[in-house]
Amino acid sequence: MWNRRQFLTRTLKGASLVALNAIVPQFVSRTAQAAAADKDTILVVLEMAGGNDGLNTVVPYADDLYHKARPTLRQVEKRVIRLDDHVGLHPGLRGLQSMWDQGQLAVVQGVGYPNPQRSHFESMDIWQSADPRRTLKTGWLGRATTEFDHNSGGVPILHLGTASLPLALAGAAGGGAVTVNQANPFRLELGGGKVEQHKARRELLEALATAPSEASEGDLVSFVQRRQLQTLTAVEQLRELLDGPNAVPRQGSGLSQRLQLIAGLIAKGFGTRIFYVSLGGFDTHAAQGPAHETLLDDLSNAVGAFFRTLKANGHDHRVRLLTFSEFGRRVKENDSRGTDHGAGSCLFVAGPSVKGGVVGKHPSLADLDEGDLKFHTDFRSVYATLLDDWLGCDSKAVLGATWNPLKELERRS
């Protein structure tokens, strides 16, 4: 007997139309039924694209060296949200204060990897593939979905956004991660005509997407064909949730609206366990102050509201949100009142399941690596903890090595 994952994988690779027709209604009902399980843990990953200034996110307000390095951008003690005697959150993160106060926010400091890349693209790929050697063409989240059982029907990962699929999601189980652009209807549009005409056209599209190819799996024709079939299937799977009379309401496509859609899908029992959203604009080379504050404000309000919605629906305990960015920024601000590309940075893990607090020491400002903070925690330790402890899958299989877990990020027992 195949297990469900194998079954779905084979079906989505698409050898026969008959199989597709048989499977679609089941997908829909499975997706809906996953509510019954209602126990699976869920990870939401929030990418902060452009290189977030970690030093002005978790601010070492008590360190004179910080104030010297940041004459115009510095955040003084009076403004920050104090976390302890040494560090505080940027005032733009006020939206996260209540989660911090309730012990639901872990602030992980000094995260990075050896020989840091200062190119956005190289470093982003490293974080997303979890492979500093840059040999893997798949992502850590994509690989994770092949390692755990999920009730997600054919949607192992849902990506909400307009950009192309992030590398982190590449290699996902079944047909792969599904992208929904919130600004557009997720519906196959066939214009006017009768129901049976639409049915015949839909079947034709499915047939063309499943017609056997003589070429190998790696062939481009096969790739496009699989993507086409995955799309037709995903439209069916998500139809009731996104497009029917009882659809999750969708308004706008900002970060908060995207997170609210995720909260709505979770509340409807949508079985997907990994969601991915991105917020751009963190490449603050110049006039950083107001821009960075606005971004952090958006982010923290969106995340705060997301968990409030989850809580109102009783799902907050099974959701964690991880933030990350490709790198931090140079310690010393530049003369454009901005900051240039740096290295080691901080990240957040949020949710009621988290033991709130500051994890790890703030990297020293006296001991820098070419003007950048030194990291002490490899980002793959964060990933490993979330994979093993939170998602319940084998991190070694996903990351290719065993990484020491961060005990502080393990579930409250």
Next chain:
Amino acid sequence: MTMPLSIPTLDQLDPSEAWAPWQPTAGAPWNRKWAAHLYRRAAFGPSRADLIEAERLGPQGTLDLLLGGRPNAEDMTATLVDVGDVAAAADDNGEQIRGWWLYAMLHSGHPLREKLTLFWHDHFATSLDKVQSPPLMFRQNSLLRSHALGRFEPLLQAISRDAAMMIWLDASRNLKGKPNENYARELMELFSLGVGHYNEQDVREAARAFTGWRPDEAGGFAFDPRLHDEGTKSILGQTGRWDGGDVIRIVLEQPAAARFLVRKLYRFLVNEQAVPPDALLEPLCASFRTTSYDIAALVRTILASRHFYSAHAFRQRIKGPVEYVLGAVRLVYGSYGEEEADYRPLPQRALVARLNAMGQCLFAPPNVKGWPGGPSWLNTSTMLERSNFAGALAMGLLGADSPGGSNVAPEGRDRSDLRQSGFPVDTSEDPVPPLAFDPARLLEDEGLSRPEEIVSTLLDLYVPGGVRPALQARLTAFVADGAPTGQALSRRVREAVHAILTTAEYQLA
């Protein structure tokens, strides 16, 4: 990439043979398959008229036409640019210049130049999101166009002094004693050398050399000697009191520069999946260097080569949204030209909106690295947009729901109702599209009535070079079902065209 056994791998190819001009033979003739292939790479795909003309002209004649443009292209482009200046001045969100460029791609008479302008836009990816000035973005676009087939060094010198670029990468923040590395880094990483061919120290020193460069108030270039660091800089092993122009010279003296650019152009024109060995590209790199980076000569060599007309290139790229959309428009709209009696203007705004939804918002690439391209064009959202666009185009509904862009009479039909209601939608028949926009006109043009003939004619036009046999059989069964005639047959043909535009074969360039 797995190839059939009979085809040598890239490592096995003899580089000088590979780049020698291709000569058609009786066994491997010049035909629609290769004409369409050339038009997909060197332009935005062929119209039916282009294919007929190309078969007559042969590969060299067709390539000459593409490289030189049509006789009226220079006039046409100059006129278009004048119009574009006016449009850009009145543009507040980029919609005018986006629509303008799509029009130029279709109507300038020099699609290869527009195609390479798009290549350079992706290479020197600058976004309106930060520049915030459609006129400056349009000026950059004109700059790229005028250098698109010129030499690379003047292009790089000019783009480095371009106002939109200087705003985009913070030139005016790069001051003596207070360098901002943004431009210097991207110049080396993305515009000329690639990661691994410079170090952090080179970036810092190059940033010093560019100090004092800034846009002036009129959107031109200004050099402020008071802000320029006159000191000695050491860049890529050369030490002197360099300025920005020197940095560009030094960068282009690196052997890595030709390799980086040739490799990128290879991805664009030949194959984006394979990673060709350096040895295969070396003849191109060598002549690119000895011709002072003559872009047109390089493009000609590639597009005339045996390698280009081989399985290593055929359908080895995924169409980008612009290629997908304009290619479909040129096929569906017959010989699309203003001189046609039943010509109707395109709903530009509708096209712009569709392209945005497919992930290619012109003048707003996602970041300075440009669009990642290749398989990343296709996710479930963008794939759905392609299918929905193809359906609207083939059924003559494109722009029917966009204000000002209507090309069919929307009488008695409120498309917004359609959008609100659930799927499937049962409505009255779609209206018959005007002749200029009707792919079913082929029935009349070619005197077709049998389903087998209809489908093979459609495939020969839309996907020359063949499709999987099962596809042809399935499409034929679809057209034949219930033996439709008259308007019902025309509608069936439109539906079949929609389906063909969604096939994997059509999605490949």
